[in-house]
Amino acid sequence: MFQHNQIEADCRLYRFHFIGIGGIGMSGLALLLVEQGHQISGSDLKENYLTERLVSKGAQIFVGHHQENLSNADFVVVSSAIDWSNPEVIKAQSLGIPLIKRGRLLADLMHSTYGISVAGTHGKTTTSSLLSHMFISAKRSPTYVIGGCLNDTQRNALKGDSKYFICEADESDNSFVELSPVVSIITNIDADHMETFGGNMSCLEASFDQYCHKVPFNGLVVLGIDDLNVQRLANRYQGTTITYGVHTDADITAKNIMQEGLRTRFSVAIKKSNLLFECEIPLPGEHNVQNALACIATCLNEKMTVEEIQQGLSSFPGVGRRAQVISSRLFGENVTVIDDYGHHPCEIEATHVALKAAWPERRLVWVFQPHRYSRTQFQFAAYIDCLSKIQHLILLDVFPAGEAEIEGATSADLAQAVAQKTGDKPLVWKDLYEMSERLKEIIKPNDVVIFQGAGSVSSWAKELLTCQSKVA
Numbered sequence: 001m002f003q004h005n006q007i008e009a010d011c012r013l014y015r016f017h018f019i020g021i022g023g024i025g026m027s028g029l030a031l032l033l034v035e036q037g038h039q040i041s042g043s044d045l046k047e048n049y050l051t052e053r054l055v056s057k058g059a060q061i062f063v064g065h066h067q068e069n070l071s072n073a074d075f076v077v078v079s080s081a082i083d084w085s086n087p088e089v090i091k092a093q094s095l096g097i098p099l100i101k102r103g104r105l106l107a108d109l110m111h112s113t114y115g116i117s118v119a120g121t122h123g124k125t126t127t128s129s130l131l132s133h134m135f136i137s138a139k140r141s142p143t144y145v146i147g148g149c150l151n152d153t154q155r156n157a158l159k160g161d162s163k164y165f166i167c168e169a170d171e172s173d174n175s176f177v178e179l180s181p182v183v184s185i186i187t188n189i190d191a192d193h194m195e196t197f198g199g200n201m202s203c204l205e206a207s208f209d210q211y212c213h214k215v216p217f218n219g220l221v222v223l224g225i226d227d228l229n230v231q232r233l234a235n236r237y238q239g240t241t242i243t244y245g246v247h248t249d250a251d252i253t254a255k256n257i258m259q260e261g262l263r264t265r266f267s268v269a270i271k272k273s274n275l276l277f278e279c280e281i282p283l284p285g286e287h288n289v290q291n292a293l294a295c296i297a298t299c300l301n302e303k304m305t306v307e308e309i310q311q312g313l314s315s316f317p318g319v320g321r322r323a324q325v326i327s328s329r330l331f332g333e334n335v336t337v338i339d340d341y342g343h344h345p346c347e348i349e350a351t352h353v354a355l356k357a358a359w360p361e362r363r364l365v366w367v368f369q370p371h372r373y374s375r376t377q378f379q380f381a382a383y384i385d386c387l388s389k390i391q392h393l394i395l396l397d398v399f400p401a402g403e404a405e406i407e408g409a410t411s412a413d414l415a416q417a418v419a420q421k422t423g424d425k426p427l428v429w430k431d432l433y434e435m436s437e438r439l440k441e442i443i444k445p446n447d448v449v450i451f452q453g454a455g456s457v458s459s460w461a462k463e464l465l466t467c468q469s470k471v472a
Helices: 024-035 049-056 087-095 102-110 124-137 201-212 228-236 286-301 306-314 345-358 373-378 380-387 411-422 432-442 457-471
Strands: 015-019 039-044 060-063 075-078 099-101 114-119 143-145 164-168 183-186 220-224 241-245 252-260 263-270 275-281 324-330 333-340 364-368 392-396 427-429 448-452
Touching: 015 024, 015 087, 024 039, 024 049, 024 075, 024 102, 024 143, 039 049, 049 060, 075 087, 075 102, 087 099, 099 102, 102 164, 114 124, 124 143, 124 164, 124 286, 124 306, 183 201, 183 286, 201 228, 220 228, 220 286, 241 286, 252 286, 252 345, 263 286, 275 286, 275 306, 286 306, 286 345, 324 457, 333 457, 345 364, 345 380, 345 448, 364 432, 364 457, 373 380, 380 411, 392 411, 392 432, 411 427, 427 432, 432 457, 448 457
Parallel strands: 015 039, 015 075, 039 060, 075 099, 114 164, 114 183, 143 164, 183 220, 220 241, 241 252, 333 448, 364 392, 364 448, 392 427
Antiparallel strands: 252 263, 263 275, 324 333
16 A cells, blocks of 8 residues: 655655656656755656756656665655556565655645646646746746646746645546645546546546545635536535636636637636636637636636736747647648647547638648557547548557557557548558658648647657658
């Protein structure tokens, strides 16, 4: 059983060892701790730009998981992805070193701060990133730990000087119930990571209820009630709330939404005060307007002015892998290349609608890599529905994330089902080599190529671009 000793706010410095330190969540916590003066070490299967930054801050990084990596640690931090058979976990147990789950550590770091956490199946990273930027823009100097890197600083965590602590609340392993924020945002509640909840939607909704009840009596829950599951939560929850939405009679609503390319303008209406003001975000799509409304509600609660809100929204630099433009050339052609993290059917749908609106006259070539066989199986019908709407679709083999293949839940199965619905069978490619060889036969000038998924597709896209730049 994992042990837990709370990190005391008494200026003592500790030695932390992170198993799986290269992940976006783990590396953010490690970066925050090292900048607080703690000694950091960690291990992962390979180095990346996140571990390189930690090394530049004085952390010690090991490639591979080995018992000898673990020495003199006061605490060992693990994510839910780490197996009990990991040799460093075994070594820590034999030495009696406390093992702390990532979510518990995040809760401890939030302790005694003015915590603002963002929960929800979709939009957590964009919302928490945008909110962090708005607080920085308004000179509120927040500490933040988020699930992506801001495009201007390339940071996923920062130690601020104020009381504010902004983070994502992760429901995938149910660790978000550990948090006790003063302000909580819930963007939406959808069926994902259902293995955590026994495949039972009621259990998932009960966890969100529990998360809401960790907010103190004088705190605030900000609810996106365009989502029906959040509407039901709003009816159950008895604490103070602010609701927001585009299609509902919420406390804060957006009207007159106009998208131009990758930017979106809209009017914000505040029901209580009859206040109406204009906003613009450098993000495409209605779903990002909803994310912006969550941030606006939170910022108004913290007494930001309309001018501060408008400036923070319009100057947002974006966050990595969220409809991010990573190149304007591919295979020597003028081609816009997009990197996107979306992997749930709802995320695919929202991104597809937004990018079609951004470039209505351009051909979208969609390279999608499903993530996990279990998700593909559970959401199979929803995948077919959204993927069937994409005209030029290429499927990569499922990224297993450690899972064994499930019969009927492969990319070939998806392709066959799409073909049965549309009469047009998507291509299915296995690896980076096949993708690089065959994609060049398909691409035309002025195309938009979207690489989408939560697995290896992003690194493959960047490797492809790197190889192209060397050839050029």
